[in-house]
Amino acid sequence: MAKDLTESSHDRQNILNNRYALQQAEQHLGLGGMEFDGEMVFTKAQVVTLFEVTDRTIERYLASHEDELKSNGYRVLKGKILKKFKEINNGTDINDGTKTSVLGVFSSRAVLNIGMLLTDSEPARQLRSRLLDIVLDVMAERAGGHTKFINQRDENYLVSALQEENYRRQFTDALDNYVEGNHWKYARFTNLIYQSIFRENAAEYKKVLNLAVKTNIRETLYSEILNLIASYESGIAHELEQASYAQGRKLTQREAESLFASFEQHPLFKPLILDARTKMASRDLCFRDALHEKLEAYIQSVPEADFERFLGEKSRSLEEQLSDPETLAVLKRLKDR
Known part of the structure; x- marks a missing residue:
C-alpha cells in the first residue's frame, strides 16, 4: 500500500529504526555533512540548502516535531561542545540563524527524518521516494524475497x-x-x-x-x-x-x-x-x-x-x-x- 511519510510517524520511524536501510541510504543518497563526534552532522543552514526551503520552515518543523527530531539525533550544541565543533569545522558558516552561543545540528538520521516531514520541498519528495525504494530492496534482499x-x-x-x-x-x-x-x-x-x-x-x-x-x-x-x-x-x-x-x-x-x-x-x-x-x-x-x-x-x-x-x-x-x-x-x- 502507498505510504505517506509526511503523515505517518510510524512509517517514518520504521525506516529510521532499520539500520540496514539507513546504511544503504547513506551510501546512495550522498547527503554530505561534517564529521563530528564520530558521525556526520549538518547545520540548519546546510539543511536549508539541501532541501531548498527557508530557515523559517526548518524552525517551524523543529517546533512542531521537536520530540521526534530530538529522538533521531537533532541536538543543540553549546559551551565546550560547541567550542570543539567550531575548532574542528573552522571556516564553516555555522551562524545559521541562532545565537553564536548555541547551535542546532542534525545527525544524518535527523536529516532523513526532516526530509520525510517537509511537504513543500521537491528534494524532500525525491528523498522520500528513494528511501521507500531502498527499504523495499533491503527488505527483499535480507529476507530472501519471502x-x-x-x-x-x-x-x-x-x-x-x-x-x-x-x-x-x-x-x-x-x-x-x-x-x-x-x-x-x-x-x-x-x-x-x-x-x-x-x-x-x-x-x-x-x-x-x-x-x-x-x-x-x-x-x-x-x-x-x-x-x-x-x-x-x-x-x-x-x-x-x-x-x-x-x-x-x-x-x-x-x-x-x-x-x-x-x-x-x-x-x-x-x-x-x-x-x-x-x-x-x-x-x-x-x-x-x-x-x-x-x-x-x-x-x-x-x-x-x-x-x-x-x-x-x-x-x-x-x-x-x-x-x-x-x-x-x-x-x-x-x-x-
Missing part, C-alpha cells in the same frame, strides 16, 4: 511452532473427548481463539496477508503469537476436561462456547493480548505491508531490535535453521518430551 514468512527467520520460531503443535494436539483431543459435535467444531473453536487474540478469523487473516487458501496460518505467525495460542489451547483443554467431568458427560457446543467466553476474560491474558496485537499489527504493516484494520489502533513503530531479529545477522531462513545440528538437537529434545 516477507510472507519473515516470521520464520526469528531464531525462536521453530521452538514456538513445535511447542504450539504439541498443545494443539491436547486441544483437539479435548474437543474430541469432552465436547459433542462433528468435525466442524475444530475450526469453530480455533477461530474463537484467533478472534480473541487478534480479532480475525482464519479467512479474514488469510485475506489480510493475501495467503493461499491451503496455507497453514501458523506458518506465518510470530513466535509470541504462537506462544499465546498455545497458552489458550492448553488452558481451554484443561477447562473442557474439568467441566466435562463435573457434568459426568460431554459438553454441548453451546456449553463449551460459554466456557471459552469466560476463559478468555481472565485478567492473565490482558497484557499478553495487548502485546500480541501490537506486535502483529506493527510488524505486519512494516515487514509485510499488510494492514490489519481491526488492529489499526495497536500499530506502533517497530523497534530496532525487531529489525535485527528478522533481518539481522542472527536471522536465518527456515531451511538454514533446519540444517543446523544444534537446532535439530533442540527440536528433538522438545519432540521427545
Whole structure:
C-alpha cells in the first residue's frame, strides 16, 4: 500500500529504526555533512540548502516535531561542545540563524527524518521516494524475497511452532473427548481463539496477508503469537476436561462456547493480548505491508531490535535453521518430551 511519510510517524520511524536501510541510504543518497563526534552532522543552514526551503520552515518543523527530531539525533550544541565543533569545522558558516552561543545540528538520521516531514520541498519528495525504494530492496534482499514468512527467520520460531503443535494436539483431543459435535467444531473453536487474540478469523487473516487458501496460518505467525495460542489451547483443554467431568458427560457446543467466553476474560491474558496485537499489527504493516484494520489502533513503530531479529545477522531462513545440528538437537529434545 502507498505510504505517506509526511503523515505517518510510524512509517517514518520504521525506516529510521532499520539500520540496514539507513546504511544503504547513506551510501546512495550522498547527503554530505561534517564529521563530528564520530558521525556526520549538518547545520540548519546546510539543511536549508539541501532541501531548498527557508530557515523559517526548518524552525517551524523543529517546533512542531521537536520530540521526534530530538529522538533521531537533532541536538543543540553549546559551551565546550560547541567550542570543539567550531575548532574542528573552522571556516564553516555555522551562524545559521541562532545565537553564536548555541547551535542546532542534525545527525544524518535527523536529516532523513526532516526530509520525510517537509511537504513543500521537491528534494524532500525525491528523498522520500528513494528511501521507500531502498527499504523495499533491503527488505527483499535480507529476507530472501519471502516477507510472507519473515516470521520464520526469528531464531525462536521453530521452538514456538513445535511447542504450539504439541498443545494443539491436547486441544483437539479435548474437543474430541469432552465436547459433542462433528468435525466442524475444530475450526469453530480455533477461530474463537484467533478472534480473541487478534480479532480475525482464519479467512479474514488469510485475506489480510493475501495467503493461499491451503496455507497453514501458523506458518506465518510470530513466535509470541504462537506462544499465546498455545497458552489458550492448553488452558481451554484443561477447562473442557474439568467441566466435562463435573457434568459426568460431554459438553454441548453451546456449553463449551460459554466456557471459552469466560476463559478468555481472565485478567492473565490482558497484557499478553495487548502485546500480541501490537506486535502483529506493527510488524505486519512494516515487514509485510499488510494492514490489519481491526488492529489499526495497536500499530506502533517497530523497534530496532525487531529489525535485527528478522533481518539481522542472527536471522536465518527456515531451511538454514533446519540444517543446523544444534537446532535439530533442540527440536528433538522438545519432540521427545
